[in-house]
Amino acid sequence: MQKPKKIPLISVDGDAYSRGEQCGALTKRQIAISLKNYQEIFALCDISWDEAIQKSKKSLAVVSEKFPDIIAELKGLAAGSGESFESLFALNARTEILPANFLVNVAGNENSINECTSLALNREEHPVWLAQNWDWIGFQRPAMITLKAIDEGGNSYITVTEAGMLAKIGLNNHGFGISLNILRSHSDGEKAGIPVHLMLRALLDCKNTQEAIELVGSLNFTSSSNILVADKNAHIRSMELSPNGVQFLPAQNGHICHTNHFLHPTLEANDAGREGNISTQLRLNTAKKHLPSTNSFEQIKHLLSDTSDGLESICRFPDTSLPKVAQLETVLGVIMNVSTQELWVSDAQPSITEFTHHKLQTEPLTV
Numbered sequence: 329m330q331k332p333k334k335i336p337l338i339s340v341d342g343d344a345y346s347r348g349e350q351c352g353a354l355t356k357r358q359i360a361i362s363l364k365n366y367q368e369i370f371a372l373c374d375i376s377w378d379e380a381i382q383k384s385k386k387s388l389a390v391v392s393e394k395f396p397d398i399i400a401e402l403k404g405l406a407a408g409s410g411e412s413f414e415s416l417f418a419l420n421a422r423t424e425i426l427p428a429n430f431l432v433n434v435a436g437n438e439n440s441i442n443e444c445t446s447l448a449l450n451r452e453e454h455p456v457w458l459a460q461n462w463d464w465i466g467f468q469r470p471a472m473i474t475l476k477a478i479d480e481g482g483n484s485y486i487t488v489t490e491a492g493m494l495a496k497i498g499l500n501n502h503g504f505g506i507s508l509n510i511l512r513s514h515s516d517g518e519k520a521g522i523p524v525h526l527m528l529r530a531l532l533d534c535k536n537t538q539e540a541i542e543l544v545g546s547l548n549f550t551s552s553s554n555i556l557v558a559d560k561n562a563h564i565r566s567m568e569l570s571p572n573g574v575q576f577l578p579a580q581n582g583h584i585c586h587t588n589h590f591l592h593p594t595l596e597a598n599d600a601g602r603e604g605n606i607s608t609q610l611r612l613n614t615a616k617k618h619l620p621s622t623n624s625f626e627q628i629k630h631l632l633s634d635t636s637d638g639l640e641s642i643c644r645f646p647d648t649s650l651p652k653v654a655q656l657e658t659v660l661g662v663i664m665n666v667s668t669q670e671l672w673v674s675d676a677q678p679s680i681t682e683f684t685h686h687k688l689q690t691e692p693l694t695v
Contacts, residue, residue, distance in 0.1 A: 332469065332676040334684065335488070335660065341478045344397040345404035348494075351475060352408025358491030359409045359416075361471040366422050369465075372653060373427055381414045384421040386520045387550060394522065394547070395530050401494060411492070419492045421523040424550040428512040428600050443656065445611045445642045446507040446554075447585040447631070450562035451623055455667035458558040459628050460497060460507040461658045461678065462488075463644050469659050474673055474686060485532040486688050488662050488673050495529035497662045498671070501688055502535040503560025505666045509586050511552035512601035515571040521548035524555075524569065531555065537563035545574055554586045558666045568592050583622075585615040607640035614642055625663060625672070632661045633679035643679045 336358075340350040352359065370380050392399050402420070406413040418425065446460035471491045478484035487498030499505035506528055522530075527544070534540045536559040544555070549569045558564040566577035566586050575592035577584065588608040590596040602608065618631050634642040646655035661678035664671045672683035 332681060334675050335472050335474050335673055337474045337476065337686065339476045341480075343480050344400040345407075347477050347479070348401040348404025348406075349408035350404075351477075352405040352411075354408075355473055355491045356409050358471045358473055359405075359411060362419060362468070362490050362492040363411065363415060365465075365468055365471065366419060369653060370425065375425065377415070377418070380425050381418045383425045384414075384418040384523075387421055387424065387523050388417060390520055390548070391522060391526055395526065398494065398526055398529055401529070405492070405494075409492070416492055420494060420525050422493075423510060423525065423553070424517070424523050428516050428551075443588050444507075444509045445585070445587050445615060445632075446509055446556045447583065447615055447619060447622075447628070448507075448556050448558045448564040448579070449583050449619070449622065449628075450558065450564050450579055451582045454623050455665045456503075456558050456560055456562050456564070457625075457628060457664065458499070458505040458507055458556065458564075458666055459632060459661070459663040460509075460556070461632050461642060461644070461661045462497060462508075463656055463658050465653060466646055466655055466657045466659060467652065469676065472660060474671075476686070476688070483533065484688060486671050486686055487528075487532060488660065488671070489525075493525050495525065495532055497664075498528075498532055499664050499666055499669060499688065500532050500534075501669055503666055503669060504534055504536055504540070505558050505664045506531050506540075507556045507662070509554040509556070509588055511554055511568065511570070511588060511590055511599070513552040513570050513572065513590070513595070513598045514600045515598060516551045516600070517571075519548060519550060519571050521550040521571065524549065524551060524553045527569075528555070531557070536561065537565055541565060541567065541576060544569065549574075552590075556584060556586055560667045566591070568595055570595050570598070572598055581620065583619045585612060585619055587612045587615075607637075610637045610640045611642050625665070628663050629661075629678055629683065632663070633677075635679055643677050645677065
């Protein structure tokens with residue numbers, strides 16, 4: 329197997345537009361990869377790029393009203409990269425544009441709709457940990473970046489994301505972190521709301537879990553997802569988002585884990601991603617089995633490296649019998665010590681690659 333390239337670290341600072349412009353200029357190549365890949369994916373769903381842009385516009389007004397700085401950041405990203413604002417907004421709304429069953433249709437295999445495994449730990453006398461494997465289509469790996477940003481007020485964050493998308497997995501200098509699992513409900517696409525990847529960017533400006541709960545609870549969403557959050561004061565929650573509402577799941581016995589199906593009883597009845605789907609439950613069961621004895625970085629890394637369920641494992645390798653676009657795999661793993669604002673990211677599956685360490689910078693960068 330060819331050794332994967334190291335995920336590049338990008339550092340930016342200043343106001344929202346300036347941060348976006350710097351990031352765009354530094355990641356032009358990776359943004360072009362993201363746009364090309366999603367254009368191909370949309371085409372397989374009989375959605376042209378122009379149609380994708382039109383579909384994304386139903387969320388533009390609500391994002392502009394609630395988060396004007398996000399719009400400014402995207403406009404800067406467009407200016408720096410030379411891509412259009414409309415294309416980048418559509419890219420950030422890719423979860424909301426893609427049909428819930430597109431992988432099933434492409435692969436003819438219900439198990440291929442699975443994606444990620446995430447976990448959070450808040451043990452006494454141990455750091456607060458937040459971690460996940462991000463599972464997606466492997467050819468998007470060359471588009472991944474690690475982005476460090478600091479605004480003009482000294483607030484900073486670090487996120488591992490797809491280039492052209494403002495955020496995904498990350499934490500900030502307030503000691504607050506986020507991770508993501510995509511969910512699917514039968515109500516997805518029925519109403520205009522905040523695209524989940526732009527929601528993640530907004531959450532990186534929160535100071536703690538309670539602030540995040542209040543923000544998420546005040547908004548509507550087009551598609552479903554679970555955002556697992558943790559802060560340095562040991563407050564952790566799973567926030568299950570759906571067009572039908574939002575539910576919050578607390579930790580039990582000092583931990584939470586989540587895969588790709590709803591866990592809250594009021595939302596699980598509308599779950600569109602669980603029927604016939606064995607991987608999401610297998611991965612959840614494996615995580616629950618090992619979490620009681622998991623406390624340290626090495627133990628979390630060991631859990632993220634688990635291949636005990638074959639192609640349906642927490643650490644996933646592609647099923648090469650499927651079409652390329654349906655070959656989901658663990659693209660990378662992320663481990664965050666929320667207490668000390670440190671993040672580690674692997675360049676590919678955690679079982680075969682080492683993690684690169686990043687300490688969140690809290691002082692302004694020099695340009």
